[in-house]
Every structure is written in structure tokens, then in C-alpha cells.
Amino acid sequence: SQTIHQWPATLVQPVGSPLSLECTVEGTSNPNLYWYRQAAGRGLQLLFYSVGIGQISSEVPQNLSASRPQDRQFILSSKKLLLSDSGFYLCAWSPILRTPGANVLTFGAGSRLTVL
Amino acid sequence: AQSVTQLGSHVSVSEGALVLLRCNYSSSVPPYLFWYVQYPNQGLQLLLKYTSAATLVKGINGFEAEFKKSETSFHLTKPSAHMSDAAEYFCAVSLNTGGFKTIFGAGTRLFVKA
Numbered sequence: 431s432q433t434i435h436q437w438p439a440t441l442v443q444p445v446g447s448p449l450s451l452e453c454t455v456e457g458t459s460n461p462n463l464y465w466y467r468q469a470a471g472r473g474l475q476l477l478f479y480s481v482g483i484g485q486i487s488s489e490v491p492q493n494l495s496a497s498r499p500q501d502r503q504f505i506l507s508s509k510k511l512l513l514s515d516s517g518f519y520l521c522a523w524s525p526i527l528r529t530p531g532a533n534v535l536t537f538g539a540g541s542r543l544t545v546l
Numbered sequence: 547a548q549s550v551t552q553l554g555s556h557v558s559v560s561e562g563a564l565v566l567l568r569c570n571y572s573s574s575v576p577p578y579l580f581w582y583v584q585y586p587n588q589g590l591q592l593l594l595k596y597t598s599a600a601t602l603v604k605g606i607n608g609f610e611a612e613f614k615k616s617e618t619s620f621h622l623t624k625p626s627a628h629m630s631d632a633a634e635y636f637c638a639v640s641l642n643t644g645g646f647k648t649i650f651g652a653g654t655r656l657f658v659k660a
Contacts, residue, residue, distance in 0.1 A: 436589075466650075473552075473636060473652040474590075489647075520589055532578050532597045533640060535648055537589030 432457035436521045436538030443545055449494075449508040451541050453521030456502065461523040463504040464535065465496055468518040480504060481526075516545045548573040548639045552651035560659045565609075565624040567654045569637030572618065579620045580638040580648070581611055590636060596620060607631070632658045 436453045443449060455461050462481055466474040476489045478496035486496050493512050497505045504521060519541045524533040553568040571577055578597050582590040594605025601613040607630075611622045620637060634655045640648040 474650040476647060476649075479647070522589075532595070533648065534580070534592050534595060535582075535590070537591070539589050540587070542587070 432523075432536065434521065434523055434536055434538045436541055438541060439539065440542045441544070443511050443543065445513055445545055446510045449506070449511050449515070449543070451506040451519055451521075451543075453504045453506075453538055454502055455523045458502070458523070458525065460501060460526060462526060462533065463498060464522040464524070465504065465506050466520045466522065468520060468540075474520065478506070511543075511545045513545050516543055518542050548577060548649055550637050550639050550649055550651035552635075552637050552654050554654055555652065556655050556657065558657040558659060559627045561629055562626050565622070565627045565631065565656065567622040567635050567637075567656065569611075569620045569622065569651060570618050571620060571637075571639045573639060577639045579611075579613060580640070581605065581609070581620075581622050582636045582638060582650075584634045584636065584653075586633075593622070593635070627656075627658045629658050629660065632656055 433456045464479045465477040467477055468474050478486055478488055480486050480498045483498055494508050521538040522535040524535050549572045551570045559565055580595045581593040583593050584590045593609050594603045594611055596603050596613045604610045609624045611620050613620050634653045636653045637651040638648050
């Protein structure tokens with residue numbers, strides 16, 4: 431069966447410090463990978479998605495970047511954190527389907543980032 | 547572009563009462579629609595999905611949703627609420643033409659009173 435791991439679960443960082451959140455998927459090959467950010471009362475905002483190694487699409491211009499160095503590894507980074515980067519970050523994967531709109535997302539447990 | 551509106555950021559029901567969480571979508575082409583549930587400090591998990599087959603979709607934990615094209619709605623219901631249903635619920639939409647973009651509503655937090 432497929433599993434998704436995301437870490438760290440919680441992180442408290444000072445403004446201006448770097449960030450690295452990691453996500454790995456097991457039990458599947460060539461998944462679509464996603465980073466979402468969740469803010470209270472605003473639902474989930476899609477930040478990045480990837481359809482393959484080194485292929486990253488950014489949805490929202492911001493202080494963050496993503497990389498996919500391996501097929502089942504997805505990393506969210508920042509060189510200098512801002513206060514507004516605080517939030518709950520969720521990694522997700524979905525299989526490649528002939529009807530991509532029917533993609534079901536499977537989420538990791540999330541990483542709560544607090545920037546002070 | 548597609549979008550999702552969830553009416554009511556908070557809904558409170560008594561245990562055993564009907565649960566109704568509202569979702570309206572906007573899409574120029576037939577959409578795929580989903581309901582996800584999130585328990586505190588966890589990721590989201592799929593409750594059910596509509597992919598143009600039956601308009602009444604049954605999901606896990608006794609939930610179901612009905613796709614109504616004329617009303618552009620996909621409301622989530624459960625006949626009898628249980629304490630364990632207390633969570634946040636998200637309606638979501640995606641399109642084949644959108645490829646890999648699933649758009650989520652703002653969420654509705656369900657409270658269940660004993």
C-alpha cells in the first residue's frame with residue numbers, strides 16, 4: 431500500500447531563517463506531488479505541484495520554492511522566512527490517471543510552521 | 547476558472563440530528579467534485595467523490611452527497627450525526643482541462659453537541 435511521510439511535524443523558526451520541509455511517498459512510482467498551505471478560514475492554497483523529477487509548477491509567487499530531486503521526494507524550501515509564511519503545510523500525492531481531473535489526493539499529516 | 551463556495555464556516559448539530567454541509571461550485575465544464583475531512587492537526591482524507599457517474603454519491607462513515615447541475619451544488623449530508631463526526635470538511639473541484647489542480651473551498655467546521 432502507498433504511504434506518505436512528511437516532516438518535521440512542527441517547526442518554530444525566527445524571521446529570516448531558512449526552511450526545509452520534506453515529503454516522501456512509498457509504494458508507488460511517478461506520482462504527482464503537491465504542496466498546499468492551509469490558513470485558518472481560507473481553505474487550502476495550492477503552492478506547487480510536480481508531475482516528474484525536476485518538473486515544478488508554481489501557483490502563487492511567494493517566498494517559497496519547491497524541488498523534486500527524486501521520483502518520490504518533494505521538498506519545500508525558503509532562504510529567508512517571513513512572518514506571513516506561518517501556517518500548516520500539507521504535502522499530497524495522486525496517481526497519474528487518464529482522466530486527471532478525477533485525481534484523488536492523499537495527504538500527509540502536515541507540518542505546522544510558526545515564524546517568530 | 548473553477549471555484550468552490552462553502553456556505554457557513556461553522557455548523558453545529560446535536561448528536562443524532564441531520565448533518566447538512568453546503569457546497570456550490572462554479573465551472574464552465576463538467577467538474578469532478580470531492581469532499582474531504584480533516585481531523586485536528588491531521589492531513590485531509592477523502593470522504594467521497596463525484597466523477598460523472600451516479601449523481602448521488604455514497605462515501606465513508608455514512609456520508610453522502612448529491613450532484614445537482616441545475617443548482618451547481620454538491621451538498622454533503624448524513625442522516626444522524628455522531629460525536630466522532632466533529633471535524634473540518636472541505637469541498638473541492640477539479641477539471642480534466644485543469645490537469646492537476648484541485649481547488650478547495652474554505653472549509654466548514656462541524657461541531658456535534660451531546
